[in-house]
Amino acid sequence: MVEPLALVGAGIAVGFAALGGGVGIGLAGAASIGAIAEKPEVFSKSLIYVAFAEACAIYGLLIAILILFGVAG
Amino acid sequence: MLKSARMKRFSIIVLDKYLDLAIREIGEFGYAQIIDTDIEKFKIKRSARGELYDRILHILRRINNIINILNISKRELEPISLGIENKSSEEILKYVENEIKKIEDKILEKSSRLNELIKEEEDLRDDERILRILKVSNINHKYLNGSEFLYTVAGFISKENLNELKNRLKNKLDEKFAVITGDELNERILVVILCMRDMSNELDRIVSGVGFERFELKTKLSLREVEKKLDKIRREKEKIISYLDGIKSKYEQKILAMHELIEIEKNNQNIRFMLGRTKKGYVLEGWIPEEKIPEFENILRRVTRNSAIFKYYDPKDEEEVPTMMKNPSISRPFETLTKAFGTPGYDEIDPTTIMAISFPVIYGMMFGDIGHGFMIFLIGIIMAKLRPDSKDIKSLGIIMMYCGILSMFFGFAYGEFFGQHEFYDAFITKNLGIKSFWINPLHEPDKLLKVAFMIGFVQMSVGIILKFINFVMNKKILHAITGPLMQEWILVGGFLLIASKGLRFGEWFKDPMFLFLTLGIPLLGILFSDVIRHIPHGIKIGELPRLITSTLLELYEIPVGLLANSISYSRILALALVHIGLFTALFKIADIIRGIDGIGIVLWSLIVILGTIVLVCFEGFIVFLHTLRLHYYEWFTKFYSASGVEYMPYKIKRLYTYVRSKS
Structure with a gap:
């Protein structure tokens, strides 16, 4: 049985991480599109910069999963 | 390969x-x-x-x-x-010039006549529209033609502005004018104003200030005559077009x-x-x-x-x-993805064939479902057939087909059929007798998470080993030892530490020897990597501090980077869960509507079918991007510099001609 506070914690972890990831992707994505418009061959490289920001959301999700399913033991 | x-x-x-x-x-x-x-x-x-x-x-x-x-x-x-x-070349040009001259003689005159007719028709269509309005408004079109002494202006005006217009005309034109108003049409009134030609400038000024929407009739013909002429033009046009x-x-x-x-x-x-x-x-x-x-x-x-x-x-x-990339035909479509990141260097390892295995497997794990996998497979066939002339789209189509097949495989493994485990039991297990044989992502996320990390570990290890081979092939043995070998050591050591001691850091320090063997040695290797690389060239004692401090950042960057990359593979579980979650939500929404008498089942079917198509296309694309990201970022950055120049041979492409004889 998952503790109620753990549920809140999981929600906060994933919520804030996704919020930060979203802001980051927004900024990096906009800049990437500008760069791709000027030089289409940088498409794959610009995807990597978007990935940096997006990784934060995944970390949050991972923490939430660890909390919910008690993977950390 | x-x-x-x-x-x-x-x-x-x-x-x-x-x-x-x-x-x-x-x-x-x-x-x-x-x-x-x-x-x-x-x-x-x-x-x-x-x-x-x-x-x-x-x-x-x-x-x-x-x-x-x-x-x-x-x-x-x-x-x-x-x-x-x-x-x-001379003979080819001469032949083509003669042939196109013959065709031009046949079509150029007709084409310019067709253009004239099109222009004439456009003008007449405008006039026809005006004449129809005049007819509906009960105004004779002859009023609009004016004469040597009379000047005419026609157009629409709103009901509210009509009185204002009349007042201005009275004041400025001194009653030397006539106004003919038609019936009301869409809250506007058609107005024709006539005055003496010497007052034309004044009249133009007045109508331009009261929201008057002016139009002009180019023809002097009646509506009936215009219609007749248009019919004649249409027939002539049809004749030329058919010719x-x-x-x-x-x-x-x-x-x-x-x-x-x-x-x-x-x-x-x-x-x-x-x-x-x-x-x-x-x-x-x-x-x-x-x-x-x-x-x-x-x-x-x-x-x-x-x-x-x-x-x-x-x-x-x-x-x-x-x-010139050289891959077996089965993995060649993946060259499109490799090239999208960059062409491999001439002496660099080409990752295409390895990606042809890992890409569909990771995609299939994130999108494991028999029904949806089959839909992705069909989308792949359509893409490959849709634009046979576009190599990239065809390649992407074939990649989607591979991904679809692996999604179906993991559908059997997870026990998922069109987003529902119950459907799998009802259709697949009951009819085909095939039971799901692996993890259920929804009920055993911890197991799938471990598998995801294992996949990350294997893929990153392969990347690091390829970098090691690249260094060895370029005869940079010390670089191979102090770079990729130490990275792999940290990766393996880190996994061993977590597997044996868990995520509690305190536990790690209880066995310092084990900690030193797993992480200590490779970290020291990284710290002294610049020093070791400089040994063949000889090192002065004074240079040591600079060589050691230059790698301090790497000491932090490499282990943290490997940890972050490993965690990134947890998206395999995340997207597998999202896949199930989205379709569970779709069926929940559809089930609410199912209860409606009479049309409930129709609406349910409609929502499920449309929702499935939208979600498969949308999520199929998202999963593709995430799989691509895992390859481009987590994997390629380990070994792939993509510093090559694409081989572009001069190739004559013939679609409409062939060479009869080469003698």
């Missing part, structure tokens, strides 16, 4: 009279990349742009004009031979074939400008795969009657050698 084709640089001298034929044969052969001849090395001049080029451009313009007039679009047609494909259609069906194939021939001639001419000019011949330089040299030489010896001189060189270190 993992290495690109071995290339040789060539220099060939060809006599003037054989050059056209030689270039064309190189193009038909399709394996030699021609580069700008190094004229300084040979102390010769650059080949000049001849008058043939301008003539080719002129002919191309004429053919394009014919193509536009006859509305010919590029489509799949049976290739034909015009019997001149082997002739000299042009007849010409199109008779000559379409030939026109496209001639267009192709002239395009080929244009490209051949462009190749000429890259060559060096000697007194009696030309110097061609370029790159060719080693294995193709005998065939290449045979062809050129034949067309130049054994007069060409050949010379081949091994690539030098400073030269930019083009990379």
